[in-house]
Amino acid sequence: MRRSAIRWVSVLAVGALALAGCAGKEERAGDRGAGGAGWAEGDTIKIGLISPMTGPYAILGILQQNSIQVEMDRINQAGGVGGAELELVVRDSALDPGKAVQAANELAGDAQVRMVVGPSLSAFYNAAKGVYEQNKKINCQPGVGTGDFGALKYGFRSQDPNDIGVEKLMQYFKSKGVKSVGLVYEADDAGKANDGFLTELAPKYGIEYLGFQQTRPDDQSHRPYVDKLKDAGAIMVSSNVSGAKTMAAAGEAGYGGILAGTSGLQNVSFLDAAGDMAVDAVFSAVNVQFNIRDKESWKPGYRAHVEEIVKRHGVVEGPKSGAKMPKGTAIAADCVTAFAAAAENVESLDADALAPAIEKLDISDAQTPSGNRIKPADHEFFHVEDMHIYRWDKDGEGWFITDVTPES
Known part of the structure; x- marks a missing residue:
């Protein structure tokens, strides 16, 4: 429903x-x-x-x-x-x-x-x-x-849809023993929607929702928001430069919980903004295997499509991060x-x-x-069971993702 x-x-x-x-x-x-x-x-x-x-x-x-x-x-x-x-x-x-x-x-x-x-x-x-x-x-x-x-x-x-992305994150948090979650996000429609999803879904998975810290475009730092959520087991962040500010603040504060977001965290523009603070961050998304290095694990239709995209159009590469994504969706x-x-x-x-x-x-x-x-x-191509949880990692060869979706 x-x-x-x-x-x-x-x-x-x-x-x-x-x-x-x-x-x-x-x-x-x-x-x-x-x-x-x-x-x-x-x-x-x-x-x-x-x-x-x-x-x-x-x-x-x-x-x-x-x-x-x-x-x-x-x-x-x-x-x-x-x-x-x-x-x-x-x-x-x-x-x-x-x-x-x-x-x-x-x-x-x-x-x-x-x-x-x-x-x-x-x-x-x-x-x-x-x-x-x-x-x-x-x-x-x-x-x-x-x-x-x-x-x-x-x-x-x-x-x-954003709600199933949030629900998949709740399943992941529960599998990791997370007891509480907070939200740091812009006070726009997307932020308000995610606040609503967390209010509804966190209790369903036995997780306490610690509330919505609303950011402002002119914020120089998100440290005050992170400090209010320092005891949260996980913090959900925005998928743009604002989310990168939250990650930077979490690093300054020595935050030890999970930093997470929805599918926008897969974009190289986010990695350019967040830098190494995105290491170990997780995001929910439908199948996005491009940054999984083992191509043999890629779905065959996806692999054929992406390889043709790269052949014709190349890739988008983050000028700061060096991370790559196919020039197609x-x-x-x-x-x-x-x-x-x-x-x-x-x-x-x-x-x-x-x-x-x-x-x-x-x-x-x-x-x-x-x-x-x-x-x-139901006029929706994808559902909660189609979602994955991916974790960003980085080594000497650059950025890559690992599928860390919990077993049902």
Whole structure:
């Protein structure tokens, strides 16, 4: 069950410009319904991406585009979807809510756009999701950490929601004998949401929640916040520069507990900011094996996808830390995998056939780009049991992660 009372929604959308088709052609793929050979053959199926492609957060859009295109190329090389090729159409939100909503309205009204990925950011999706529902537009969200997708008919999420990340951390803390936890985080929507998750989930695992220390953008040091939580067995931190300040303060204070966060701690930008204080820090995330050195342990679909990403686009390397990550985000590619599988299963591109077909999917973690099982019966691709706990370590060869997920 989703906790809509303490969650807010953000997004991903798809789109492309409508084509009238050949003169005199009265049918389009998807209007022909299910069944029959060639139900999409000869057509081009457009999938749209709305994401920041320019500006300070352009890396988000670039990573999403890279992974989506790699997966679309794989599917096209294997014969496409119903004999039709997939085509990506990109709209740059420039992290501007007005541009994001404008693009969502455009693509939601485009009859040949069959799925929308974007716009990223919760506030943007809140503004767009009603348009998608009204226009019966399938949309898949790899950049949305909060919100209740179970209430939607056409919207699906391919990112781990923040609440299950927090719950997985509670399971890990319990396995380590942690008795108390505190939160040091910005006083924004994400911080308030995590405060709510901890308030609800910590007692469930027999852990005392010591409260929310709200940071400020102009803080020079987080030492006062850490000092108030010096007796906590674990401290959860933010996934950005603010979290790095918390880690620095913990080092100054000689804090001996566990420093932890959700999936944002996997990013090289966090390591650049946190430096060696990130050693032994843990984070919850769906499958992210890139910094596990034993490639033989990687999920086969994930390995194939990531190796193609690196071959085409290279890696992102932290200028200070030297840590690396692939220049792609495989959970965005999962959206395409799910769309293609559902369309083939029902031999239709109609949204009212596709939505329940996506709900019925159960794709093995060995077969997906992200290396995670896709089973979105509740419109969520991932669940608590799909989460891992990873620990950052560093040696003479650089940064690496170890999977320290507790056994169920």
